[in-house]
Amino acid sequence: MSDRAVGVDLAFHTSALPVAPEGDALAPVLGRLRELGYRRAVLPPLDPAGTDAASLRTAFERADLAPIAMVGLAPGQDVSSDDDDERAAGRAALLAAVDLAVALGADQLNGVPYGLFGKPATAPGAAAFERSALVVGEVADRAADRGVQLTFEVLNRYEEGLVNTAAQAVEYVAASGSAHLGVHLDTFHMAVEEADLAAAVRTALPHLRYLELGQSGRGDLGSGAVDVAGVLRSALAGGYTGRVGVEAFSRALMPGAVADALAIWRSPYDDGLGLAERALALVQHAASGTPAPHPAVPTQQEARR
Template identity: 55%
Template sequence: MTFEISPGASGLDVACHLNVLLPDASPGDLPQALAAVAAAGYKRVVLPPVDPASVDAAGLRRLFADAGVAPITIAGGQSAGADVSSADAGERAAGAAILRSVLDLTVALGGDQMNGVPYGAFGPPGGPTDRAAVERAAHEVGAIADHAHERGVTMTFEVLNRYETSLVNTAAQAMEFIELSGSPHLWIHLDTFHMAIEEPDMVAAIRLALPRLGYLELGQSGRGKLSTGAVDIPAVVRSALDAGYEGRWGVEAFSRSVLSQSAADMLAIWRAPYNDGIHLAADAMRVIERGWAASTVGRRAKRLARAASG
């Protein structure tokens, strides 16, 4: 008897970014989107950045609960005047306040994880980030991470490519950032899209970050389907599992046909690599399952399944 691999067979804890399917978290189309990703085997959905003050947290929480998936929020919003890396104490305090407001929203939604870019402004950097700014950002973010832990929320920070920040671009820099933060509760978010640009060896980067890796996001070179592109996603999944990674996973893809124009412009998404987000989410889960099936833990599970079936 053969062992059939189906979405969810691995039991991996995988989240799908909502922008794969929808431009925002408006309640009109959200129930159908949440139901679709739940049916594909996802356990969580990552919300795009939202203004906590304008969100109906109770209503949104009910929608997630009804679909049987958990929310992950994105914290960031750092800019001139509100930036935890700033030399100005008032600006740092304003930046930290933004992060705390997203933490409050996460708790109100019933979530237990907050991703994002909390350490500085998102966008083309004007130059290298000086050491003092990195240290200031790490201190502020570490304090928020400790507070989040007290409230039952895990905080991660995403490592971006050089075109989106100059503060943290590699797994090695992320590990140093955590050390500077002084927080035992701050975790790293790696993304294969960014790693493909910055890391000479993606698997080595995952291994380096493994002690503090809390979220491993899978994204393709062209921002489209995980089954097509320059990144060998099944190999990444297999290698991470074989290295001992037991954390959560994410799927991210962006298309100009799905995103709002402002979000597409901000992310430099000029094309439409896909039009059907539900199809992409299902395809991504199948790709992840293939990587799991090739891993040591996956092969062991298949042997046990065959033995149990006689």
């Protein structure tokens, strides 16, 4: 097995690959990711009731790769709502996601536990912020008791309205009252909301538990408007020792409904494992301080657009 990403605890998001999150289908891909040098793979949000956790866990164990689980809330489960029953439903959904993470053997649960995915019709107020933080903080403490780190991803304004910046994320952690809640920053979203990406990482650093690398066009990390390597170098130089993730999306490799929900209209790459290999090389160069590799050549279908 390769150790090419020496010094970086690197994860790859399986949504970048044309494979269902099921044990038998995923197993060969997990093995290849481990051979490349990844230590973890991120699963999409899964239905706890409909997931064969034992099969998935076995696939990860055989690949010597650790899973990271994800959570999202459905309509009627908004923990920022002023409706007591809706908040209770959201809390129950979050706890069920913790149960699933434990069953999968995951020690981290990422995602959007603080509200509903999607651009809000109106600006969320301070009361919604406080209501959400209290519920998520309680769940983070319950998760920590079971060996699971709960994090929340900071999304851009077009995908969520409650927490959009690193500074807001720090305020949210404080409002939660939890010593266990972690922040998840993603360079794709940061490029929309932050004036200085490196400064945003420094702001969140005491609570940062997952730094995700995503490019402006959702494709190869080395081809886009975001200085992904620079952000990573700055984070490592500032003392970040946590997990680093790679995320990309290509419509050609995704279920249509998922691509629609994430507004993935194009196909910037057609080989998820090839992208994973190129991303690992970029991370290796950034971590070692050597010049980054040249950007990847666009796929044929992307070049025609």
